[in-house]
Amino acid sequence: MELMQTTRGLAPKDYKSDTKPVWCPGCGHFSVLAAITKALAELSLPREKVAVVSGIGCSSRIPAYTSVYGFHGVHGRALPTATGLKLARPDMTVLVTGGDGDGFSIGGNHFMHACRRNADMTYIVMDNQVYGMTKGQASPTTDAEWDGSKLTPDGPCIEPFPPLKIALAAGANFIARGSSSDPNDLARLIVEGVRHPGFSVIQVLSPCVTFRPEQKEWKKKVRTACVDYTDDPARAARRLVTDDGFNFGKVLFKGTRPAFVPECSDVPCAIPELESGFAV
């Protein structure tokens, strides 16, 4: 991409900060952090030209664990914060990181509208179907019958939110699913998402070993998707209808919509010119 400057010689570790993550041993997010730094190295992006923006939650801690510009904002609002940054500073490469609760529950409205708006940024959602930071409550992607939380002892009793179906319906320009069990593959998806113009959504299956220990089995359940991406939303929709949530590693959908760029004059006028409208 023309806006990206190239930097030679930065290794994945150069994109990591010295701050020690708060995550539990075995947490899938370690691999996602590794995949992000690997992707940034692969993209040869100068550190100062990248910003990672997040809301609140375990996975939203990622900005502080990177050595690029970061913004750790309030719960659910990572996407609007990132949108403002990207639209005001189109020269920056903007990644958004967060979890299923931050992105699809409290931030659900912003998720839909970010897909619609199609600003050029990449949203990496670590989905572990649980609120981990508050010690294990059902999230919007939790199964209806999961009864592991004291808050919903009979299970949430409502069907899970389907992120990729919503993303497709709302107009996201790039849709993929990765898994923390395969960070190299995830890094490749992130690189592809960053390179694709417009809003890219990457759902990452990233187990919570503390509050959803059964998710350790995910690495046995996931499988590489058998078909490559389509640019036909109808075909992508049909694939999502039969998807059990464990197909990963291939891009599902790549759209052709141009990224959103706000109207702005190339030749700015001086303010007195605007003021002349008030003079009588």
Add this chain to the structure above:
Amino acid sequence: MLDRFVSLAVVGSGGAGVVTTGNLLLDAAARVGWYAYMTRSAGPQIRGGEAASMIRLGSAPVDAHDDHYDLLVAADWESAGRFAAELPMGAGSIVLGDPRAGEQPPFLVDSPAHMLDLPMKALADEIPGGRANMVALGAIAKLIGLPDEPLLAAIRHAIGSKGEAAVEASFASLRAGRSAAPDLPDFPCLEPRPAAPGMRWNISGNEATGLGALRGGVRFVAAYPITPATEVLEWMAHGLPRVGGALVQAEDELASINQIIGASYGGVPSLTATSGPGLALMTESLGLAVAAEVPVVVVNVMRGGPSTGIPTKSEQADLNIACYGLHGDAPHLVLAPHSVADCLMTTQWAVHLAESLQTAAIVLTDQATGQARAVIERPAELAFIGQRVVPESVAGYERYALTANGVSPMAFPGTAGGEYTADGLEHSTTGTPSSQAADHQAQLDKRLRKIAGHNYGEHWAEIDGDADPDMVVLTWGSCTGPCREAMARLRAQGRRVRLVAPRLIAPALPGPMGDAIAGARRLLVVEQSHGAQYLRYLRAHYDLPGEVRSLHQPGPLPVRPGAIVERIIDWS
């Protein structure tokens, strides 16, 4: 020459051209060197419905309505009663009504005003394409001393694009109205004054707010529509792209505040405008802007509250949420312009302060100021441009370094070596999240120090009147206009009075405020809130001298100058 003023109201049902009549009068008034202030009132209908334009014209600047209207003109009486409380009539007041319109409403029949007939519709019917509102305008012009020439120019400017026939029909209607108007030699009329072209501006408070933001350097705006703030955003949607900025319509107020935080983190001065309900939604993220030290400006054009309240009418009842709405100890700025013209200066200053101090600024205007239109003196250029402190060197850079004045250099994304994470979590000097007591204390101290220790200079308040006053009137925002007028009337009676109207509400400035109110034996606090919010704010932050009384009333009716004068005269 003594300053002269005249007040008039035009009412009518949808399509009667009430708003057009008001706009033409303002334009023409500007062309003869007068000043003007116009507010509008409308029913709840989305389109059409009854409307009233309330206008005050003067040979000197006007920023308040008078106690009553000298003239009320109505083409019909349909639902005019809805405006009864907003249209006080005095003993010398004149009502011009169309005889075809039927029975006059009781509020006028029972008032001391003189009821006169003006056959607006019949006269308009005699002119091909004639319009009753132009007939009314002609009659108004005669009574107030407005010559034809500026009115014709205003009409041509407004409807010239509709073709010569439409313009001629309006001219003919205007002349018919002038000829048919009664002769009232005692009616208050003004005299045309020489005015160089461009020396008068015709501007609304919301437009002035938008312009102030642009002058202050704002180049990114996120917008979610809400009455009565939308015009700030609409004007900027037109103006911002032309000066190289961008406006984005957001999905809700949570998005708009966070978008501007993101853009400002990127180094671009940013603003949004909203009203009470929107401000309530934004408060969590305003705390983020304070904690992460990202400058933002939020304009709150206040309306009647709580909840949906009275969306189309004014009140000053968001003072509490603006000052105290953020959770945690979150020092920030609250500013309030005191007139239509001052929306420009105060918003520009707010941008300058937010940028300099790297914090959130809330600008409180209200419906009565924002949606009012005024003819004002062409505003002066001000030197306030947003300027952030950036690091001179990135060696050992710490974003939240503990500086003497509390302001730490802010590296913009793109600056190599300045990489840091801005955080709403409490943090150390580098921005690393920290729950340590020492870090919390140090960062709280720093964020307070930069706000409380700043020298705000002389712009913090409008102070007007006697150096050695018996009486101080303390007010803010749109109550300032009526207070200023009340002060003038009292001074004319030989009373020693002083007006103090802070532009900077928060932080409180005990030093300058103490000087401004020192020695007052009596202190009257004037505001438009049911709960006397401003009085309580003052009591919390200042030592108020002398005997303190409060004149507070909820919206939507404005505080009238006469009510202030009366309260002071009847003090004992």
